[in-house]
Amino acid sequence: MDPDLYRRRQRRRATIGWSFLGLVVAAVALGVIFGGSEGHQRPTPGRSFQIFSSAMTAEQYEGLHKGESEQQVLRALKSVGLGEEEVEGAELSGLFPVQPEGSTCAFWTLSDAPGHLVRLCFSDPEGVLLQKSVVVSGGESAPKTLV
16 A cells, blocks of 8 residues: 555544544534523513423522512523423412512422412513512412512
């Protein structure tokens, strides 16, 4: 076999291999740069495309206060709530207090308190927390509304 032909083939294989590796590294870098940016789009409660579960802890619930922006709340919870039609156990949603006029609401479960359902209501279109409330399955206890 011709030694020059052998070297050219080896050089071509190396070029192809390094080019492929470069493309993989570039794709990962672009994914990190563009996929890791938060806050450019305002998340909307009730969307089913979320990655995280629609759960919060009791501590997170207690940390939410009336007047906070929807963006602040969603950033603190690191998840987007479900719409009323997406909530399992629809009988619970009827136990909540009357929804504030001109608001949209989203639902979460309490991860550390099974059977509890949380509803957060935000003004529309301003996106300010108007009401937070929680009910317990079984309906024996009255809904707890804290704001």
